[in-house]
Amino acid sequence: MRIAVTGKHGQVVQSLLRRGAETGVEINTVGRPEMDLSDPASVAAAFSALRPDVIVSAAAYTAVDKAESEAELAFSVNAAGAGAVAEAAARIGVPVIHISTDYVFSGDKASAYCEEDATAPISVYGRSKLAGEKAVAAANPNHVILRTAWVYSPFGANFMKTMLRLSETRDLLRVVADQRGCPTSALDIADAILAIATRIVADPAPSLRGTFHLTGTGEASWADFAEAIFAELSKSGGRNVGVERIPTADYPTPAKRPANSRLNGEKLAGTYGLRLPEWKKSMTIVMQDLLNKGL
Template identity: 65%
Template sequence: MRVAVTGKQGQVVSALLERGPAAGVEIVAVGRPELDLVDRNSIRAVLSQIRPDAIVSAAAYTAVDKAESEEALAFAVNAEGATAIAELASEFGIPVVHLSTDYVFPGDKHDVYVETDATDPLSAYGRSKLAGEVGVASANPNHAILRTAWVYSPFGANFLTTMLRLAETRDSLNVVGDQHGTPTSALDIADAVITIVKRLSVDPDTKLRGVFHLTGSGDTTWADFAEAIFASLLAKSGKIVSVRRITTAEYPTPARRPANSRLSNEKLKQAYGFVLPDWRVSAKVVLDRLL
């Protein structure tokens, strides 16, 4: 099975390239300069040449704060580009798996969010990703839209690797402690995407299609996540790094973040029969690898 994935450098793309072969899936990563999500002609040319059995729409404009001043570009990539990918997948008669985000929600709910909860993004990035969801769903009925959150991995820059980098020169860090969510390993996301793509390619069951939440199990705060990272660092190296909990108000950013990013994965479990591991387990896997 050949699966085209948009993007070349992203965390999920890197994880798919690593996990695909063992699962019997050929992952073909396509991105700039050959494929540019703001250039529909390039999308058609590249994917027509590859002729994949499915497409994973993973590339996105992810500079959350910068999107506040570049909203048009964020929409061009995250909405119009994602829609173009889904349209082409529909033309080819193949499924599309599209990665979305917890940022489509306002974060003011006291319980976990389910897929049918009202969306109301707080940021330009969130609005662009929500528009992408709408575009993908309308362009190709053979879709699975996966909302994930707090993604980390052994690849590139993310919260986990940033904490380890800062710990090299600091003994104490200020970390936001009033935002709640679930750290999600890109390696786990890749395994899930491969499972979902395989099912979509052969099973016409409508319950396999639509919007799903895909995050690690359990929940935490950024400060607690940081403490878990530094506990592993201490065990491996003896380095002690303390965490000072601060509020969101004490760490202002151009884009507002949801205070509650906890997503229910029950719909995914009912449709596909699996849930991702507890975030602590998956974080330890990545930390053991990096440390």
């Protein structure tokens, strides 16, 4: 199977490259300079040349706070760009797997969000990603949209790596405790994408298409996540770092974050038989990867 992935340096892209090397699946990354998401013609040309079996739309503008002052750029990449990728996939007759986010929800619900719950993004980033979902669905009915959340990995910039970096010089860190979500390893996301791609290439069933939630099993606050990271660090002989649990109000940011980012994964489990590992188990695996490499 040949998979084309938009982007080159993101966490999901790098995780797919690792898993592809381990499993023998051909992963081709596509991005600048050969492809410009703001130019539909270059998007179409890039995929026509590759002739993949499936396209993974992973490239995104992810600077959540910066998006508040760069809305046009965020929408250009996350909405128009995502639509162009889906349209290019439709033109060559292949499915597209698009990566989306918990930020399409307001965070006001008391329990985990299901796919059918009303979307109501509270940030420019969230609105641009929701527009991207709609553009993908409109451009290519042969699509799978995967909403995920709180992504971390051995690659790129993420919460886990930030905590480990700060732990080198700090004995106590103030971390938000009133936002809850599902920490999700990008390596687990890559495993799920490969499984889903294999199914949808072979099976045209409409039930395999649509929107699905894909996150680590279980839930945590950011403070819980930080405490688990530091506990694992301590077990591995690292420094002992404390966590001061603070409310969101004590850590103001330009963009609002959903207080509840929990996503219900039952639809994915029922349709594909996929359920990601418990988040602490995956966290330990990624932590060891980072610690073995010296962060």
